[in-house]
Amino acid sequence: MNLSGMIKPSVKNMPPSGIRKYFDLLNEMKDAISLGIGEPDFVTPWSIREAGIYSLERGHTHYSSNAGFVELRRQIAKYVKRKYDVEYDAEKGVIVTVGASEGIDLALRALVGPGDEVIIPEPSFVAYKGCTTFTGATPVAIELKAEDEFRLKPEQLESALTPRTKVVILPFPNNPTGAIMTADDLQKIVDVVKDRELVVISDEIYAELTYGKKHVSFASFPEVKDKTILINGFSKAFAMTGWRIGYACADPVLIEAMNKIHQYAIMCSPTTAQYAASEAISNGDDEVDAMVREYNRRRRVMVDGFRKAGLDCFEPRGAFYVFPCIRSTGLSSDEFCERLLKEEKVLTVPGSAFGDCGEGFIRATYANSHENIVEAMKRINRFVRSLK
Amino acid sequence: MQEILEILEILEKNGRASVEEIALMLDKTVDEVQAMIKKLEEDNVIVGYNTLINWDKSNKETVVALIEVRVTPQRGRGFDQVAERIYRYPQVKACYLMSGGFDLTVIVEGKTMKEVALFVAEKLAPLESVVSTSTHFVLKRYKDEGVIFEENNKDDREALIL
Numbered sequence: 001m002n003l004s005g006m007i008k009p010s011v012k013n014m015p016p017s018g019i020r021k022y023f024d025l026l027n028e029m030k031d032a033i034s035l036g037i038g039e040p041d042f043v044t045p046w047s048i049r050e051a052g053i054y055s056l057e058r059g060h061t062h063y064s065s066n067a068g069f070v071e072l073r074r075q076i077a078k079y080v081k082r083k084y085d086v087e088y089d090a091e092k093g094v095i096v097t098v099g100a101s102e103g104i105d106l107a108l109r110a111l112v113g114p115g116d117e118v119i120i121p122e123p124s125f126v127a128y129k130g131c132t133t134f135t136g137a138t139p140v141a142i143e144l145k146a147e148d149e150f151r152l153k154p155e156q157l158e159s160a161l162t163p164r165t166k167v168v169i170l171p172f173p174n175n176p177t178g179a180i181m182t183a184d185d186l187q188k189i190v191d192v193v194k195d196r197e198l199v200v201i202s203d204e205i206y207a208e209l210t211y212g213k214k215h216v217s218f219a220s221f222p223e224v225k226d227k228t229i230l231i232n233g234f235s236k237a238f239a240m241t242g243w244r245i246g247y248a249c250a251d252p253v254l255i256e257a258m259n260k261i262h263q264y265a266i267m268c269s270p271t272t273a274q275y276a277a278s279e280a281i282s283n284g285d286d287e288v289d290a291m292v293r294e295y296n297r298r299r300r301v302m303v304d305g306f307r308k309a310g311l312d313c314f315e316p317r318g319a320f321y322v323f324p325c326i327r328s329t330g331l332s333s334d335e336f337c338e339r340l341l342k343e344e345k346v347l348t349v350p351g352s353a354f355g356d357c358g359e360g361f362i363r364a365t366y367a368n369s370h371e372n373i374v375e376a377m378k379r380i381n382r383f384v385r386s387l388k
Numbered sequence: 389m390q391e392i393l394e395i396l397e398i399l400e401k402n403g404r405a406s407v408e409e410i411a412l413m414l415d416k417t418v419d420e421v422q423a424m425i426k427k428l429e430e431d432n433v434i435v436g437y438n439t440l441i442n443w444d445k446s447n448k449e450t451v452v453a454l455i456e457v458r459v460t461p462q463r464g465r466g467f468d469q470v471a472e473r474i475y476r477y478p479q480v481k482a483c484y485l486m487s488g489g490f491d492l493t494v495i496v497e498g499k500t501m502k503e504v505a506l507f508v509a510e511k512l513a514p515l516e517s518v519v520s521t522s523t524h525f526v527l528k529r530y531k532d533e534g535v536i537f538e539e540n541n542k543d544d545r546e547a548l549i550l
């Protein structure tokens with residue numbers, strides 16, 4: 001039987017990830033330094049791990065309610081109010097998901113299908129486009145520009161809107177550029193969308209990882225709160241990627257729709273992770289602050305390293321990525337990354353993996369130890385000089 | 389103020405961090421960081437730069453004991469004078485004034501148990517103001533100065549592709 005003929009076109013036609021080959025190469029190398037994976041190098045703080053272990057010891061191994069333990073949802077509502085000054089109904093306006101990833105997928109699946117358009121500022125996290133495509137809807141890219149510090153400009157959004165636009169994705173703090181949007185920047189976006197029939201999916205998973213400026217949530221603008229789905233999670237701030245736990249907050253109408261899909265596809269998020277998340281969100285602030293201070297130091301070391309190597313490097317204010325421009329080397333981002341890996345054993349990711357407009361840039365993460373970053377920057381420096 | 393705490397945080401974890409590195413990490417000039425560290429040293433906030441050694445893995449024989457000491461405080465000097473008489477001995481690695489059931493914690497290092505026991509019997513216990521001592525030998529150090537000794541730091545993550 002022709003199994004591959006059974007795969008539906010939107011899945012079959014999805015190109016394989018452009019960065020797989022790098023990881024295959026990396027696996028065969030010794031002494032390679034990976035600045036490739038977008039996850040904290042820190043292990044989950046012990047008190048959080050311990051809370052997970054304790055829940056197992058007590059035999060908490062059953063399902064929770066579909067939307068997550070109500071106690072955890074209350075803590076999430078409290079946290080979001082405390083941190084970002086947005087109020088949600090803990091029982092009807094919060095859903096606990098399998099990572100922010102599931103939240104993004106649920107939101108898109110609940111809202112769009114064939115004929116609808118989803119506006120996606122790029123470069124950005126690859127899942128937005130992938131998940132949009134699987135629903136049959138059409139992704140519409142907006143090219144964020146280095147000269148705008150990779151912020152979304154209201155004119156850009158305005159000109160991308162059509163009567164078919166149903167969802168706008170707001171990916172800030174941004175993976176891969178590290179760009180953030182200030183309150184002023186966001187206000188201009190608010191003014192564009194507030195009177196339109198559309199929903200904004202604001203992926204704020206890196207909200208806690210900002211340097212110098214406190215994160216402002218798009219949902220904190222009252223004019224747009226009802227049309228915003230706030231996506232967040234524990235992976236980045238609390239170094240909990242492997243636990244697979246996140247959450248979404250929104251108007252009860254939207255959460256109810258997302259929960260319908262969640263209840264059939266997932267049932268509920270992993271219980272052990274929910275207990276651990278509960279500890280994280282109620283007692284984890286100090287640990288997060290310490291990690292943020294550490295990231296900030298590494299960030300400066302890495303930006304300095306790229307600049308000393310002669311590459312233009314926009315100063316990232318959020319997340320844990322640096323996104324230098326490599327055009328001056330004459331190489332494409334793909335060539336640059338491949339040669340850097342083969343010649344100096346440092347893994348970075350081509351900007352083109354995050355949208356066509358990422359061409360000419362590479363992404364490097366500073367979620368790695370200080371020693372590794374210092375060594376990697378030395379190698380990158382040598383590599384860039386060898387190209388001259 | 390924040391920078392001072394950060395300098396201390398960096399140096400506490402890595403006493404070998406260079407002034408240049410710290411300056412880069414904190415977005416300060418080398419001269420600024422140099423001056424701040426100098427001041428911290430002068431003010432005895434930074435009192436030394438030691439190396440944390442897991443002696444069990446070296447071929448040096450050492451034993452360490454934690455000794456609880458009860459003393460009679462002295463008029464006008466409190467505990468400081470007797471503490472000084474004790475901590476001046478090079479065998480004493482640490483000495484703390486305590487709240488609770490005894491007064492001083494004295495950490496003593498020696499080559500053998502007998503050597504440590506003799507030190508307690510001959511030097512510590514006979515001190516005039518020492519009322520009693522209670523010696524506990526350390527059998528294994530799991531963690532010291534915030535560092536876990538037998539931690540496996542190997543990165544065995546699988547690559548996630550996306």
Ligand SMILES: Cc1ncc(COP(=O)(O)O)c(C=O)c1O
Nearest residue numbers: 099100101125175205233235246
């Ligand atoms: C912007 C962005 N959103 C969401 C995610 C997914 O996070 P989670 O682990 O919570 O699914 C990532 C992970 O890389 C990300 O970079």
